[in-house]
Amino acid sequence: MINYDVIIVGAGPAGIGVASLLSQSDLNHLILDKSEIGNSFLDWPKNMEMITPSFPSNAFGQMDLNSIFESTSPAFAFNKEHLTGDEYAIYLSGVADYRELNVERNNEVKSVSEEENGWAVETQKGTYSCKYLIWAAGEFQNPKIENISGKEHCIHSSLIKSPDELKEDNFVVIGGYESGIQMAFDLVQNNKKVTVINPEIIDDMETSDPSRVLSPYTYTKYDTLKSSELYTEIIGEAETVSKTENGYKVQLKNDTSLETESKPICATGFSLVKKPIEHLITNREDGFPKLDEKTDELFEKKNIYLTGPSVRHDDHIFCFIYKFRQRFGVIVEDILLKEEYKKENVSVLVDGWKRNGMYLSDLSCCGEECVC
Amino acid sequence: MINYDVIIVGAGPAGIGVASLLSQSDLNHLILDKSEIGNSFLDWPKNMEMITPSFPSNAFGQMDLNSIFESTSPAFAFNKEHLTGDEYAIYLSGVADYRELNVERNNEVKSVSEEENGWAVETQKGTYSCKYLIWAAGEFQNPKIENISGKEHCIHSSLIKSPDELKEDNFVVIGGYESGIQMAFDLVQNNKKVTVINPEIIDDMETSDPSRVLSPYTYTKYDTLKSSELYTEIIGEAETVSKTENGYKVQLKNDTSLETESKPICATGFSLVKKPIEHLITNREDGFPKLDEKTDELFEKKNIYLTGPSVRHDDHIFCFIYKFRQRFGVIVEDILLKEEYKKENVSVLVDGWKRNGMYLSDLSCCGEECVC
The missing domain is CATH 3.50.50.60 (FAD/NAD(P)-binding domain)
Structure with missing residues (x-):
């Protein structure tokens, strides 16, 4: 059985994004996806476009709203503001190449179970083990129609x-x-x-x-x-x-x-794809997974994290890409500190993530705007 | 003769923006404009729109690309991404109201001269004096056709x-x-x-x-x-x-x-409107005003600053709104420190401006993006 430091489930923006941050350390990782990088986006209706406009503003300290890693910008790659799903999937693959991520395609996760030193991840093609598991399986594959009889x-x-x-x-x-x-x-x-x-x-x-x-x-x-x-x-x-x-x-x-x-x-939205880890999740009253506010670990579980649009803390919603990317750094920092990386070195990384909007720990920030 | 701490010439994005930061202190100010708030934008061709997309992302730590003051967003005000000139002028007026700025309209500046304790600003309607002068007269009023015979x-x-x-x-x-x-x-x-x-x-x-x-x-x-x-x-x-x-x-x-x-x-661009201060400006080889890199004061002059799209340092261009707004804080910090505001208090303000992209002092940041 192959053993990894970190397994990430899902090769969408959340999985590729969090793995890109992780690839700045020397921990090894595996990304598992049941299909392709950016599969959800490849599945979009053909005329559907990102609702957040892309603009290449990284170089002046403001990330492209759809960027998932520093110094990258879908607007720079495609010279347009609203990417289609197909284009965004190409962007995600570009980032995976650039960061040399280890992605295993066409391998669906069947179940996840707790082991003495981490997690056993049973897939179509065999079982892998890891110390840390990051669940980034997304929502788009899981359309939701609730509470309507018929x-x-x-x-x-x-x-x-x-x-x-x-x-x-x-x-x-x-x-x-x-x-x-x-x-x-x-x-x-x-x-x-x-x-x-x-x-x-x-x-x-x-x-x-x-x-x-x-x-x-x-x-x-x-x-x-x-x-x-x-x-x-x-x-x-x-x-x-x-x-x-x-x-x-x-x-x-x-x-x-x-x-x-x-x-x-x-047009009633989506729910988290969560079957293989459902037994590990405690739900909030609104049905979203209950998470540790500091680390985004599942409630009272250790070393299993959630990232992506289903992350909720109190009434803060992280459902846009530029919003859920703000929690990538929180997870990676937690893993590095547990692995006894030097605090100074982790701080240097965290400072970079903060500058790029990939690290938000103070949730009191989310104030309202004035009407002008 | 009325005396102000700071006079700002021009009620466009640069003038309204820098004055909004200044209005967080108790220095008094006067903004002079030969016409209206956002006059250049009112003068735009009617089908012309901002080229930078607006999006209300302030609440999650990323300023609207066209915003000139924290917690404001043209996208929130107008529910659209690309504002027309008329709409943007309304946004600027909204910020001026919100910050209770002191704007004197329809009063053109004729000349500026050095005085013992600052600057004398001669206008159509009389002369005002101030300790600090911020030149924010913009470019759009001054179309440029250079080097073409005929x-x-x-x-x-x-x-x-x-x-x-x-x-x-x-x-x-x-x-x-x-x-x-x-x-x-x-x-x-x-x-x-x-x-x-x-x-x-x-x-x-x-x-x-x-x-x-x-x-x-x-x-x-x-x-x-x-x-x-x-x-x-x-x-x-x-x-x-x-x-x-x-x-x-x-x-x-x-x-x-x-x-x-x-x-x-x-379609050959614009030059800085600078006549009343031309005698105070030293030009760079490329024709842009030479500025103190730390404070944006005119070269070897004290207490007279330039803000707006003509600001250049080395080969850094600050011509978009979201780029030149990054130097607003640099000017206001310099004035507050000269006025012997407590360093701690100024730091608190500067930290806020940094968070909102209104303060860029380290010009080494402006790196390139990867192609993805």
Whole structure:
């Protein structure tokens, strides 16, 4: 059985990012992915783009919003602001090459179990062991439709690869966040009638936190959408979906109901891919894994960490790339200190990560902006 | 004669930005502008947009690229990434209100002279005196067409407010940087033939410094442009422009010449508006003002500072907003220390400015990016 210092599960932005920091030490690592580097991005609908704009500003002390390692910038590589999924996957592969990461592709993790000195990771192709395990399996592979009775009649937005190929004339979209608005926009562009069921009034949201409100990229689409006669928005929550003679009926909690000829589209987000480590996770009330606030280790477990969009502390959401990258350094620092790396040397690394937005330990920072 | 601690000339991003930092102390200040807050931006062609994308990321330790003061974000105010000039002027006014800045509009500075304890600033409406003077008069009011004989036959790109109103069918654009490519793009969009004379091959430029290469925003337009039959690019430098029977002739240094029916459009940039302080400036070989590297004071002058896009140190260019804002703190720190503010208190302010990208003293940082 091969033994590694660190095994990282998932070769997406979180896995490649945290491994890039780790590759600045002499610990050895293995990244396991059930498919390819950036597989989730390769799976995106073809017209979907990153909602955070890329800009090559590293050289002046500000990381590209979509960068996962210092001195790299998707905007520099592609000369554009909004990368497609395919392009972003190429960027991730570029970083993996540049940092000479050890990635094993097409090998799915089946189970993870505790051992005396770390973790046994059973995969399709055999079992590996490691002292530290970093779970970076992401969310996009795991579409979420919760709390809707009759959800088998719905289709999740992420499974619609080309909205312009949909044949019907009217659609109901459940959920009005980034992907709901983008789906509605694409459909209206194709002259379809769309009704979005949105639990919140977008224009009434007062926060500036980009994990909670529409990004400017999507808002610009929303602005166009609102002025279209093909677009209707209903504030409420879907409760039941049922099959009717000519299509489907969506019943809202507030007694409103909608008829539609096509399967309702659920733009209801994603959940953490976590099956092989589910038995190790304690959930918070909201269903996200409970983590050690200082180290991002799973609650009351040692040497197993979570990184990526499912990281939550209190009400802080780290779901954008530029936000969850801020916790990469926290994990790597913890591992290096446990391995008895000299504190001075670790501090030099941490200072660099801080400069590049890869290390956030003080969560009190996340204040609001003034309206100007 | 009214006496101020600090007078700032110019109510654009540099003036409003540096004054916002200063307003964190109890020094009093006056901002003088010959017109309005953000006047240059109000003067932009109506379809022109910021080339740096805005995104509300302050709350997670990364300033909006176009923000000039902490906790503010044009993207948050306008829900879009690329603001027009009019919108950006509204943002600047918003910051001036928020920081309660003392702005005197419609009062042009005529001359500046040295006094025993500072500076006398003679304006249209009278003379003011101050101990410290910050020159933030900007560039956009001062279009530059240099080294072209017959330049009186040309028109500067910034004077063309609506490219879609131009009547002729073919155009020559001298200069292929941001504004040259954008002008060409707008003209080709309107079915005009355009030849751009570009001193450098855009795709061959190896640097990632966004002050030297096309921004991703403009590059995307360039990409479209290159595939249009209406677009021609010639690598070279214009030497002479002359009037012909049917239009104009542009002679290049390399013996090529071009005929065009319309006035050649010079997208040749801008120079610092500096007349009232010209006698105080020592120029570098490249024509930019020579500055004290530590404080941004004019060369061998005390208590008169330059801020804005004309700031140069060695070969570092600070011409984007997010780049020149990095020197705001350097100036304000120097003033506070001269005023014998306690070092500890100044340090607290400087730490905040550093966190927000408003303080860059170590110019060795500006490294290159890797190609991924």
